[in-house]
Amino acid sequence: xxxxxxxxxxxxxxxxxxxxxxxxxxxxxxxxxxxxxxxxxxxxxxxxxxxxxxxxxxxxxxxxxxxxxxxxxxxxxxxxxxxxxxxxxxxxxxxxxxxxxxxxxxxxxxxxx
Amino acid sequence: xxxxxxxxxxxxxxxxxxxxxxxxxxxxxxxxxxxxxxxxxxxxxxxxxxxxxxxxxxxxxxxxxxxxxxxxxxxxxxxxxxxxxxxxxxxxxxxxxxxxxxxxxxxxxxxxxxxx
Numbered sequence: 001x002x003x004x005x006x007x008x009x010x011x012x013x014x015x016x017x018x019x020x021x022x023x024x025x026x027x028x029x030x031x032x033x034x035x036x037x038x039x040x041x042x043x044x045x046x047x048x049x050x051x052x053x054x055x056x057x058x059x060x061x062x063x064x065x066x067x068x069x070x071x072x073x074x075x076x077x078x079x080x081x082x083x084x085x086x087x088x089x090x091x092x093x094x095x096x097x098x099x100x101x102x103x104x105x106x107x108x109x110x111x112x113x
Numbered sequence: 114x115x116x117x118x119x120x121x122x123x124x125x126x127x128x129x130x131x132x133x134x135x136x137x138x139x140x141x142x143x144x145x146x147x148x149x150x151x152x153x154x155x156x157x158x159x160x161x162x163x164x165x166x167x168x169x170x171x172x173x174x175x176x177x178x179x180x181x182x183x184x185x186x187x188x189x190x191x192x193x194x195x196x197x198x199x200x201x202x203x204x205x206x207x208x209x210x211x212x213x214x215x216x217x218x219x220x221x222x223x224x225x226x227x228x229x
Contacts, residue, residue, distance in 0.1 A: 004155075031215050042201055042219030043156070050215075058216070090155055094215045101146060102217060104155035 001026050004105035006091050012111045013081045021076040021108050023091030031094040032074035033058075033102065034066060036087040043090060049074055081112045119202060119220040127228050132189040134223040136202030137182075144205040145178055146217065147187050149198045156201065159187075164207075192227045199224050 007022045025032065030051045035043035035058075045058030049068040063085060065077045074093075078085060088109050092102040120135045136145070144163045148156040162169045162178045162185070169176045175188040189196055203217040 033216075035219075040221065042203075042221045043217075044219070045216060048216060059218075092156075100215065101158040101161055102156075102215065104148075104157070106155045107153075 003027065004091055004093055004103050006089075006105035006108050008108060009106070010109045010111075012113065013078075014113050015082060017081050018077065018079050019081065019110075020078075021089055021091075021110075022073070023075065023105060024073045025091075025093040025103070026072065027093060027095065027103065028071070029093035029095050029103075030071070032068065033092040033094070034064075034074070034076045035090045035092065036060065036085075037090060037107075038087050046076065046089075078110075081110075083112045086110060086112045119200075119223045121223060122221070123224045123226070125226045125228065126192055128192060128194055130192055130227075132192050132196070132225055132227070134187045134200050134202075134225070136185045136187070136220055138185075138202075138204045138218075138220075139183065140204075141207050142180075142204045143207045145176075145185050146203045146205065147174075147176060147185075148201045148203060148219075150201065150222070151198045159200075189225075192225075194227050194229045197225060197227045 004025045033048045034046040037043050044060050047066040049055045052071045067075045088107045090107050091105040094102045118137050146161045147159045150156045160171045162176050173190045178185045199222045201222045202220045
């Protein structure tokens with residue numbers, strides 16, 4: 001099993017460009033999450049999907065949209081990138097039940113010029 | 114806003130010494146988890162402690178939780194150079210009717226450096 005995979009690993013954008021970050025998990029998990037991590041900071045939740053067909057805002061959703069394409073895939077879209085969105089983006093998934101741990105992907109490093 | 118605050122921000126020790134990291138949080142929780150992040154990598158889960166537990170062990174890791182003080186500590190015994198990483202605490206909230214959907218709030222982390 002690959003666990004949680006993310007593409008691309010690294011991306012450079014110009015201000016105003018759009019892009020979609022892809023995430024997939026092969027653990028049959030119901031819940032999936034998108035976080036951003038800025039230098040010297042912990043992770044902040046952008047959006048999450050408790051189950052297929054549902055999505056909800058996290059702590060810092062502005063400037064992002066998400067799609068839960070199916071149970072395996074959860075994508076994050078930046079419609080008009082801004083320098084403030086320069087960050088490392090992590091996708092995670094979680095199995096059923098309360099309090100279970102999250103499994104993280106390797107991250108996507110995004111630089112917006 | 115960050116739920117957890119970790120102390121110290123950075124810790125430098127010699128191999129074989131013990132490392133203790135502390136985490137404080139603000140609101141009632143269902144559970145508290147510790148994660149490790151090696152440089153440039155994703156987070157890896159280390160241990161979870163539930164709100165009705167006071168202490169938990171896993172290998173060289175010992176976690177304590179004091180809900181009255183809203184604090185937790187992670188002890189790594191007999192540290193190794195391979196333990197060099199950032200360590201984050203994350204709190205799982207108590208949701209209405211149990212529907213927190215596993216959302217976690219992360220602290221800012223402690224950078225641990227273990228010198229050979």
